[in-house]
Amino acid sequence: MKTAELFRQISVLSLALFYSLDLCLGQSQTFTTSGTFTVPPGVTAITVECWGGGGAGGGTTANNARGGGGGAGGAYAKKALSVTPGTNYTVTVGAARTGTTSAGGTGNPSWFGTTGTVYAEGGAGGAAPNGGTVAGGTGSAANSIGDIVYAGGNGANGTSTASGGGGGGSGSTGDGGNASGTTAGSGTALNGGTGGTGLTAGGNGNPGNNYGGGGSGGYVNNNTNRSGGNGAQGLVIVSYCLPPAMGYDYERNITIDHTKVAGGENLYNFPMLVSITGQNFLKTSPTGQITNSNGYDIVFTDEYYNKLDHQIEYYNAANGDLISWVRIPTLSCSANTVIKMLYGNQLVTTDPSVTSVWDSHYKGVWHLNNSNLNDFTSYNKAATPYNNPTYTTGMIQNSLELNGSNQYATVLNAPNTNFAGNITVSAWVSMDTRNRDQKIAGNQNNSSGGYKFGIYTNNKVEFEIRNSANTPSLNRDVSGGTVLNTGQWYYLAGISSDVLDSIKTFVNGIPERPFKKTGTLGIASDNLTIGKEPFLSDYYFDGKFDELRISDIVRSDGWMRTEYNNQSSPATFYTLDDSETVFNLTSASICDSPITLTFGYPAGGTYSGNPYISGNVFTPPSAGTYTITYTYDGGCGPSSVSKEIIITDVPSAPTAPDKEYCSSQITYLEATSGENIRWYSGGTLVSTANPFSTGQNAPGTYNYAVTQSINGCESPATDVSLIIYGGITITDQPTALIICPGDNAIFSVTASGYNPTYQWQEDGSNISDGEIYSGTTTRTLTLINPGDSRDGKQYRCIISSFCGTSPVNSSAALLTINPGFDWTGAVSSDWNDPGNWICGHLPGQTNPVRITSVTNQPVLSTGATGSVGNLIIDTGASLTIDGNTIQITGTITNNGIFDASEGTIELNGTAAQSIENDIFKDNTVKNLIINNNPGVTLQDTLKVSGIVTVNSGSLSSDGHLVLLSNLTQTALIDGSGTGEVTGNVTMQRYLPSGFGYRYFSSPFQDSKVSQFGDDMDLGSPFPSFYRYDENRMLAGLPASGWVKYNYPDSILRPMHGYSVNFGSSSLPEIADVTGIVN
Structure with missing residues (x-):
């Protein structure tokens, strides 16, 4: 008794454990007849429950044999198994045991896999009537196999007054109930069937109830044959948990061989055939990895999971065949194009096919x-x-x-x-x-x-x-x-x-x-x-x-050959990679925000993974890659899956050039960047093709806008114009020119027409580039510094095109060259006012300039630097440079006044230049700049009060350059240039008082003491000129100090110190020294 109770306690504990396991089982497959169970994708553990069939009741053909025994209920077995997805298992369901006119047959067993895996035996049959008491079938689980097994209930004995009731079928919660007399045994929950009720009057036995209920015995009270009741059939239930899923489960890369893309150019919006036959992965689950029987859960994306338009032509779930057409936005002829096939999505139930696979042409x-x-x-x-x-x-x-x-x-x-x-x-x-x-x-x-x-x-x-x-x-x-x-x-x-x-x-x-x-x-x-x-x-x-x-439209030769390559042999047009688990959801656009999340399966889970998810709404703040986690607890305990989603930005406007055509041509517009192109005219969508054949052929200007779309998000538009020409029309004729010497002459013509060509003529004869001509076959002709020989010439342009009447001649334009570039002073004295010049513009470095004697004489002060070629100042005329610079590339002829005492003179010619005597007022300029590789020579005295800079070339002084000194400044030579000053230069030094000693150092290489002879008496008994001797010795001992140095032929060395006594006068004194610049 203690042993039986212990077994019962163990059974109850096991029942509790398995009942809690039942709560985890979210999915099940019930077998009422034999069949095959295929383990679904992602499932690695199952629970199998088997109910054996009930035993049949006893019957007989003997006269007046009275009651037969009731059949026993079928047993129950339950077992957890580890499995592999896609594995097939045989499921055997015990059929009903038919009662006969003899002893009842044993109920048919039910099992999963093999009889040694999970097995529930059938109930024993009841004995045939024999006029007395006969045994009912005995319920048992002794031969059953499972982690938990329960026995069916016993059938009741048959007697001379009644047939025995059938035993109850066992259920998932315990043994079946035993029959008693004519009272049938109760079936146990869950799914245990009650036995058949026994008889007290003549008749066949009652059948047991599903599942596993035993049949009652037949009752024979006369000479009529009576059969025992049928034992009820068995049952098998396979339960399992499906892991949660999100989006598509699998992906394969499809790599398109660029060598099969003909024509040497990329193809846009190409409808590619994807034809795959006899592939197991394309069969429906659980045999394959497709969940929808129509193949609707097959989609295509680009490399970045942006969905591509596709159309399903044919799908065979049993054989694993697929024919689809996929629009490839850009099919490259120079590099392999890779797209993805995504599949396996239990949420997809509608056809994803779209007509936009086929462009609008x-x-x-x-x-x-x-x-x-x-x-x-x-x-x-x-x-x-x-x-x-x-x-x-x-x-x-x-x-x-x-x-x-x-x-x-x-x-x-x-x-x-x-x-x-x-x-x-x-x-x-x-x-x-x-x-x-x-x-x-x-x-x-x-x-x-x-x-x-x-x-x-x-x-x-x-x-x-x-x-x-x-x-x-x-x-x-x-x-x-x-x-x-x-x-x-x-x-x-x-x-x-x-x-x-x-x-x-x-x-x-x-x-x-x-x-x-x-x-x-x-x-x-x-x-x-x-x-x-x-x-x-x-x-x-x-x-x-x-x-x-x-x-x-006319499809290109490359397009036609590529279609043939693709459709005649899809298997060589692309390669299909092995299957991979998808770690990404199909991408979405920032334009879709906020995004309602409906990716998770089974429905009813929760979303998380990033801070921008609230409930099932995802509001990404910007483009990027985000993690989304789906957690589902459907009685199986919480389980999660995480995937990435790419949020694409608003695409940029595509690049599309304006186009020009002749009215006899097919007019195309083409976006050279962007995908999923859309063309608009007047705000109305007119095409999704690229290139886009407009259908326009009448001359005129047509305005379009073009956008691109990524994930349904449309970019800003690019405006594109289409101009169709019927012939050449000149809208701006060449105009007559009056130029000054040194100026360039520029003639231009403006014409509309398709791909026009230009040919300029001089006095009716064609000219070509070279010498003074440039742009002779363009719309702009330039004569570079034409000489007087071109004065009075006429220039016209001959314009040709294969579209319309051709050629067309422009009008001829006269070229007049003024004799000189003269100052008129018509407006003011401002050099930089074009109105003051005869040519109506400022002179440049090639222009010879004449300053004439007029009321307003030129002053170059504020504004741009002045530039001239040769400069002539007429008698009675003047030119003043005040705080500005004049650049001179040629010669200077001054018959008037040239005042540069407060200005800068820059000589920047390409040939050697010189400065003659009396060119400048008082032979004085403030600053002098030399930018002349051949060099500049001074022919007479030139006094500079500011800075001399030789940027290039040389300034040959020959003793004529004087660097002035006064109370406020002393002129200097800026050594930053790459040029040099040659010959002797005189440099002054202003002294506010001539009294006493003054200290000097020589700026030149070979100056002598004698140059101070005009400032003192070098022969005076009392020495007035000393030098500092750092190496002097007295009596063999160092005694550095000042020593007499009033010898006229003594050299004044740079970087040495000298002391000079100019006498006792307190008046200002200007000393000077001459030599070669260091």
Whole structure:
């Protein structure tokens, strides 16, 4: 008794533990019949519960044998297992045990995996009636396997007066109840079924109840055969916890091989085929990693998780097949383009396909997979099939197959396919019959225009357009081209280009057989016919079509070849990487803020991870990368998942240049930066293509705006102008010029026109760059310092263009050269007032300037530095430099007054210059600057009161340069320049008083004491001139000090000290010394 109680306590403890485990089980799969359990993704632990079937009650064929025994209830077993996601397990559910007219059969067991994994045995059957007391079945769990097992209830004995009730099925909370007499045993919660009720009157036994209830015995009170009651079936339940998820679980990189991008230029908004077949990961969970049976939880992004537009054409969940079209904003021809495929998102239940996969120049795209014949552009113009064509395996998925006699299709009321101008039509085509004229698609009405695409009797693809007068242009008779065979798929296309003024066809992306057309494509019918002559019941096509497309632009050769490369062999166009766990959510834009968070699964969890989350609202303050954590507690205990989300900024305005065209050209605008381009005209969206074919051809100026979008956030706009020229128009003619000597003559012309060229003429003859001419083939002609020989010449420009009437001549402009650059003083005495000069502008370094004798004489004071070439000052005229600088590159001829006593003279010629006698008033200037590599020579005395600077070249003094000294300053030579002063220079030194001794040091190299002879008596018995001797010795001992030095031929050495006694006069004294500058 103690042992039994101990076992019961252990069982109750185990029950409590497993009941708490039940609270953790968020998901379950119930099996009422046998089947297979596949472990879901992310699940590594399961709990399996098995209920065995009930035993059948006893029955008999013996007359008046009375009551049979009741069958026992089925056992219960429960066990926790560690599992691997994706593993398949066999689930066996015990079927109901049918009662018979003999002893009841044992209930069928239920098990998981194998009989040795989790096993719940069936209840024993009841004994057959024998006129007395017979045994009911005994409930047992002895053979059951589990962490916890419970026995079914015993069936009651049958007697001569009643059949035994069936035992109760065991449940997840304990043993099944035992039957007593006719009273059935109760089933135990959970899911234990009550047994069948015993009988006291003749009849078959009652069946046990689901699950595992034992059947009651039959009661035989006469000669009627009676069966025991059926034992109820078993049950299996598998429970598990799904980890929380957020966003997409898996990703794979798709790397596009740039060598398959043809044409040598990037392609924009390219619709790339992604075709993947037979991949386990593309099967639906739990076999694969896709959660939606339609493949809706498959999306595509760029490298930075910005979603790309895509369209699902076909998905097969059982086989793992996918056909999608993905718009690649920029497909690089020079480097591999990488995009991502994200998949596995239990929250996605709607189709993510969008029509914006196809840029706005696509006027129709038909995949032709089935009788719906849907158009997958925004126009949504489905075709109607006639005479029951079939839909067989095509190049990409299915195809439209026509019999060549009466089958075709028509896109009715489709004005989007009826347009004038440029066009591209393409399709995958496979012929079943050769040597016949058979049409692929067209909209001609045989009266006013339209296009037609087909294969002729020579088995070559041909393309035809008709202009508004119904005049055909087609390349049927052009030699060369590919001969097509039956039973083979070809990618065929035809284009009509108003730029090239021709049509041509393509076979497998290779252009062939161009033909010069007559006029442009005209408007025809709004109905597009597929598979026969558009306006006749004739020329039916015998074969298959796949992927029919029509565009209102000329797709480039590179585009067509790249489409062929992609669609003919997707597996070599890109590579698909191995699966990886996704650590990022799809990105969002700052424009979306605040963002409602709906990424978490199962629903009902909480979001955290950064300080900008409140509840389920995320308000990022700026672009960047943020962490988002989702925590879910659905009875399994709290569990979290964290991922990054990239918030993109408002994109910058794209770069797009203005464009100019001739009226005969196709007019394109193109953004050279940015993605997801949108073009606007007058605020209305007109295109999402890039380049954008505007359709404009009339001369004029057209204004557009272009934006880019990232994650749906649109950038500021860039204004773009389109100018279409009909010919050349001169808007500004060259004008006559009057210039002064040394000036340049500049003529210009302004003209509008497409890519104009210019040719200037002098007196009717072409001139070219060189000598004095520059810009002879541009809109601006420059004559550099033309001499007097060009005086009276006329200049005009000949403007040419291939657009419109050409060439056009400008008017001729006369060049007049004044004899000189004279000062007029018409306004004032200000040198820097252009109104004071005969040429109406200030002179420059090449201009010879004459100062004439007028009322207002020039003063160069404030304002810009003055510049002249040669300078002539007439008799009676004057020029004053006061606080400013005049730069002179030529010669100076002064017949008047040139006052620079308070100004700066800069000689900066390229040839040697000189300063003659009496050039300047009092032969004095304040500052002198030399910037002349050949050098400047002084021909006579020049006194400088300020600073001499030789920046380059040399100043040859020859004893003429005098550096003045007065009470306030002493002139000096600034040694910062790279030039030098040569020859003797005289330097003065002002002394406020001549009384007593004064101390000197020589500024020159070879001056002598004799130069002080004019200031004192060097021969006086009392010495007046001393030098300081640092090395003097007396009696063999150092005795430095002053020693007499009044010897006229003694050298005055720089950096040595001298003491001079000028006498007893207190009047100011000016001493001077002459020598060569150190």
